[in-house]
Amino acid sequence: MGEEAKEEFEPKIVGFTCNWCTYAAADLAGTSRKKYPPNSRIIRLMCSARLDPMFVLKALLNGADGVFFSGCHPGECHYIKGNFYARRRIAAIRTILKQFGLDDRFKSYWISASEGEKFANTMKSLTEEVRELGPNPMRGKII
């Protein structure tokens, strides 16, 4: 892709966050007025454990240029160990995505409720990384 096209490309990113850590961190980023790019839409889950890898697949097949997931740091889950299970599922789906070179479009983070700054910075770096990847080949495809 030419540089020019890259310039104009605004990635569409969808993210799943757990209610207790990362969603709270996003709120904290808000109360701290941390600006970050407007490319991500957040879907609130109660726990990382609710992340069904099908969501990731669906998002990517629907043309999301990036998908991310973020929850409490392992060991700090509000639901005691939800994120330990989530981590395994995420690892599995990443491995599958890797086969098709899609793993770069799926990011996972651990951001705790107190890490508002980290959330905002993550949104920045995520947007840049996805912008660098260019559009999802599935974008615009009718599926």
Next chain:
Amino acid sequence: MKGAELKHGDLEGLLKGLLEKGVVDCLILPHRTGKSVSYMLVKDADKIESSASALFAPSFSVNAANLVKGWTIKEKVGIVAKSCEIRAAVELIKLKQLDNESVLLITTDCSGAYTNQVYTEHYAEIGDLVDSAKIKELEGKGITIRESCSICENRLADVGDIIIARGAGDDLVVAGLTEKGEGALTALELSLEDKDLERAAEKEKIAAEAKAKLASLPELNSLDALEEFLQDCIVCKNCRDMCPVCYCKECFFDQPLGDPIGGDLLNLAELRGAIGLPTGQLFYHLTRVYHVSTTCVGCGACEDACPKDIPLTRFYPVITQKVQEIFKYEPGKDVDEPLPFTAYEEEELEECLR
């Protein structure tokens, strides 16, 4: 492990003994139907005859585990099958689709199998028994084993309760891998002695060949490639139905759970200009490969089942193996090992996350 040396001719007696001594209440084992081989459920020991030719027949019809999926009755069933089938059975035990207490898993050595179609077509050349030399020889004639078998590293029996290993010529070794297996053999009044059936060198050789073969297969390394690969797919879901470890009673894809309703479809179409109507091939196969990612034994039943002859072996086992690698999990190996998705370690997998 403890085992006993036998001859091919002893197998019939051995299996009959299992029924007669009450070790199992019934048996599922391959039997010959003309040139072909399929499975039968035996209650009457007299129905077992000259098993050796069927037992080691290099043919794959269905995965035996698929036949016992949902076997939750208390009567004990012995299952005699190839490694990939027994492995699938073990996974089903973990998934509670089979009760460990009511099965006796007997694994036979496999040298690789031909599809039912190839086998019947070339029965004359292939015969009842093959070995690796024979397979090579036939390959020269364009008669090849199933692709899933050619990339299988687990052809030698090494899982289940009892293994039946082929030696040179007519020699066999039968050995118990588990307490249950050894108990069964003891009940058959076989004099058991310590046996070393590791067969490391042989295993390594098979693995090397399998790896080489795998490497030679075209790789599906992009979404475009996958799209092209699946272009003939009609989402008939036969692959799923024949998969031994796809165990749902009603598949997600047979339910309206994910489908938009009402004005939503139009809202979406309006937003995007056009939308495909669910459910797409990609979503179906990618979801399915995730669903079986830790349990897939690589038996190739999916490929056999595909009416469009899509070489699904290049998709399912190839990908699932990679997932299994990150969990250091070998499906079907040990009935007590937890499924990867039901376990965790507090610190792990950081390299698989980003």
Next chain:
Amino acid sequence: MIKTWELDPNFKEEIMKERGGEHLTACFQCSTCTIGCPITEYVPSYNPRKIIQMSLLGMRKEVLSNPDLWVCLICQTCTARCPQDVRISDLLSAIRRIADKEAEAGNIKIDSSRPIFDKAFQHQLEKYGRLYDIGLAKEYYPKREGSFFKGMMAMMNDYKDFGMRMFKKGKMGPKAMFPEKVKDRAVMKKIFEEMGEK
């Protein structure tokens, strides 16, 4: 290595008996005194809080023979700022008095000319009731230098310019050559006898 059993645990009480030393133990080692002290810039080893800690522990000899005791300006900065009202200026004065007594008794040696100066100063007061600069100098310099001659030389050195300057400005006239005396000198003597260092 400080071996506490070889120290004098009563030293803190000894200090606290002195006027000004009463608050010694209130110290919580916060370092306010040391940080704010103007002298530390010139005498880096000078550390009031360390002197206090040593005193608390009973390091009597080390504290009393510490020459740093004598560089205190009594500027009261530490006293004003001390959050625990330790009154460090007064406290150090109390310690200096003990040191002085010990030195008088020959138990320690003080490596500072300040006690000599202070004493010389006090002698003027005792004698005249007021400060007599020349008397002070005449007593201080020889004692400091160890001989009359050296003392006179040192005095000359310090005073030759200064004296002339003062003289020129009418601040050190002939009148200054003689002590200004309090009339009731008897009372001065009595005061020093009763309250002075014994």
Next chain:
Amino acid sequence: MSVTKLAYYPGCPSDATAIDQDMSTKAVFEKLGVELVEVEDWNCCGAAEVEEPELVYALNARNLAIAEKEGLDIVTPCSICYYNLERSNIALKADDKLRAKVKGIDSSLDYNGKIKAKHVLDVFVNDIGLEELSSKMSKKLNLKVAPYYGCYIGRPPETAFDDPDDPDSMDKLIELMGGEIVPFSQMKTFCCGGPLMMTRSDIAFEMARKILDTAKSAGADCIALACPLCGMMLDGKQADIEKALHVEIDMPVVYITQLLGLALGIDAKELGLNKNAVDTKEILGKVV
């Protein structure tokens, strides 16, 4: 005006090195209409060299007792004298036993704790008051002044009459006279080194230089101060400091009483301004 008559305690340097301060103090009070009665046969306060507190108390009990007999509060232009007088005053007032002990030395030390000890600066700013002073001023001082307070005006807390870290009584007075305060807050209460002058002149000189330097680089026309020991260090010894430390300073140093005298229109000579070690002529030129 609340104050009309005070007992005056000049302190030892008043007839020698701080004669200028003594002269100006007397002149200013006279101009202000406050009668100063010199404490009869006063004795030294003990300065910084008498370390024994009880000795200080006894010495000052005598001075206080004399003033008390006159029924007058005692005022001094010297900060150290003030400190010793007032701390003795406080100690004697608070401690009956101490008072008895002191009285036991000699009946002339019979002090009953009826009077206050004051520093002249305190009297100017807080007793006479800025308004009153202002009304009597006839001259404006077009001077940039570094007000130097030294130790005993804001410290220690019990005798202090100004803020320990940022005193401003002199500032207010100078501003009232039309003077400008140069940035000097860091040095306002920094010790001049005086107490070490005779025993560690090396340190004393460095400390004094720091004050002088600061005033100079702040652009001051002069330093104003209120203590003869500070005067000795900063003015009297300035040339010695210049010589010893190889610097050139040439910073006039004047007593606040001298400045106040100028503002009140008193003749410079009467204020002893010809007696300051560093020449003060330039200052005089800025009095209009």
Next chain:
Amino acid sequence: MGIAIIGGGVAGITAALDLANSGYKVYLVEKNAELGGKMAELAECKVGLSPRVVEIENHPNIDLMLSSELESLSGSAGNFTLKVSGTTVEAESVILAPGYDVFDNIAKSYGFGSPDVVTSLDFEGMLRASTMSGELLRPSDNKPVKKIGFIKCVGSRCQENEICSTACCAYTAKEVWVVKERYPDIDVSVFYMDIRVFGKDEELVAELKDKYGVKYIRSRVPEVIPERGSLKVKYEDLKKGVIANLDFDLIVLAVGLLPSKTLGRLSEITGVKTDKYGYVETSITSPLETNMPGVFACGTATAPMKVRESVAQASGAALKAAILSQRTEPIPGQEERKYIEVGDEQKIGVFICGCEGEVADSVDIPAVVEQVKQLRDVVLVNGDTNTTKEVLEAIEGGIVDQGLNKIVFAGYTPREYENIFKDAVAKAGLNPYLLEFVNLREQCAWVHDKAEATVVAAGMLRMAVGRARYLEAIPIEQYPVIPKALVIGGGVSGMNAALGIADAGYDICLVEKGPELGGGLRETGELQSGEKASDVLKELADKVASNKRITVYKNAKEENVSGRAGSFKANIVGDGVNEEIEFGACVIATGAKDVVPEGYSGKEVITQAEFGKMLGGTVSANTIAMIQDVGEGVAAKYSSIELVANALKAKEKNPNLNIFVLYQDIKTYGKWEALYKEAREKGVIFLRYENAPKYEGGIVTVFDVILNDDVQIKPDLVVLSTPTVPAEDNERLSKMFKIPLRNGFFMEAQERPKMVLTPVDTVNEGVFICGSAVYPAMIDECMAMSTAAASRACVLLAKNFMETPAVSSVVDEQICVGCGVCVDVCPVEAIELTEELIPVVTFGVATVISGMKKVAKVGDGCIGCGSCASYCPSGAMSLKHFRDRQLYAQLDYAL
């Protein structure tokens, strides 16, 4: 009648809500025009506090009296008459929560007055401003701040304010953390004397030092020197033995706390005694009671403290006040609610609130309204509201008048406001789960520029409308609340909690695993206040024994806990008991235990507790070495206090005793600072070390950081302050009650980074924690916390019924094949496989007659994490309100 609460800060707010929510009439008197007190001034606390303020403003049981002051009080407990700014209020009891004032007599040496030297409260303001601008600017020249120095203990632990202000260490850490989080490049140094933080705060400080590279410098800094455009701070570098200095461009003075200026007058009016520091006088065994019966005090009225402790005290005071009062008001949410039938027709109403400019300033609401209108089935879009009140009214109107059956609300974060809006929707007759939240303020308006924010807002609303279509009315089932509580742990906290709940009129099962009541306090000789621990225990135990409402089980354990808030079941198993009990709420008060640190052995080595007991008899020693801060475990909050109290008692017995205290931080917080001072004055020698002292051959060797030298002591007794570890049972209880632990101690529900407004609540509603089960605490705190836990339990027990949690998993039994993976991945063991006999099973090619069918069943314990739903490949298991299709809808519209 009712309860009058004086002070509308965080303590007053908390007490008011606890009382009002359990049916008491509350008069909340606040002298300012707004609620919130000091907390509203803190950088980000306002956001956390506002939902509570909204709740109070809309609460039917609270008479909010703003800009009002108490003028007089007459009458007695149960019958007070108050004059509040001219109005007469009748109350049965009074709670004083006037808060604190900030130390303002700051020494000029700190350069205070220079624009770049600010107090911590000013700094909160700067942080708030930086929140808006994105930059932390130096007040003097508006240039970005690069180096900040925090100076602690300004106006505390000093002559003007003798005691320790307790909160400063923690709030400084919090401010530093905010700075480093937001501006990692800013260099931060903190000057301190002792770091007096505990638990989570302790971890924060460690993190600040290690992870964020904040320099913690041990020096009480007396002056800030402006020099060449920067601010110089001198400090003592102990290692090098020199006075060093650092330059900063901003100095933050961590100013101390003083009793509220209004307290003096309140004391005159009410007759409540204050102590010598000006705080309300309370005792450590009854920290909430004043000398006036019926008048209680809480929060910083009683001593300087943090928000967490204030809030605990406030809840506790609420219960104390409630016990003296009559419940007269209905409990909100307990009224009969009928929900309209939602037909097939989608009638989606969208409400976008300007949030008093907080949204409207960034988002072009009319433009968003236009876009949302285009979506099918959206019948109403309202973008005209600006306040919570307005939007709540509009929503209610939309439901009642226009028959909306799906509501999308766009405004604040659901994390804080969801309950208020759900309640409003429910009141209007719509099932509350037909409400969808859009977080326009926190996650859009505050983080995006204007043009972007409008685009994002429209996108977020599309997602919400998409999801709203699939929302289901979740049947809300009610179940009766069992008016009975279980208290686990028979120590002081447990007994006190049990007595509190019993006094409020509920039956209690008090379960103690040991043979005796009393817990850790049984190991204690005297309390820090001088009272005999055994007397205190006896009094409590007698009260417990004679209280007919309390059934005590000793040598017993609770097992098989099931159920949920309001209706739990458990078995009490123990000495001759195996009883099933039912209870509505549970208080866990398991305490903690001491461990003897390793590396110190010998018969002359004893623990502080043992020494405390020894002090009851004779102490035959000439030299004692007390060692603090050694060993694995956490230092109890009372550790330093116990140490100095014991040292003092020992000195009292034998003034010639040489006591050496070897320590890192003396944490005599609050008024206990006086005890530390007394210990020093009595001649106890304190030696500060950095590396743990050694004890070998009868000699203690410690490297004293002040003297920069090894000091050796030959003690006759070595007294170790024992670190504390959690009670062994915590692990088991954590699993059983599904409450996460932190370092083995129970975690409170709200793990917000900066404040804890519900310190005794847990993630498992209906289960409360207190005392040393949370963090090893002083007896006064245990008392306050246990009363708070009792109070929170009583708020729940006061209800007639509870509603089943709607967000829980549900299984489609027709689809479930019983693979049991859901059982394995459920973190709280809420799912079980049930076996059902089935007549015919067909599998593969074979058919057998008879068989068992395994089906997953979701039990009451489900906490709604969704782990099961995400695994289940067939979709047989799903999480209500987070069903696949609901999430897919969001996904569909996100792109």
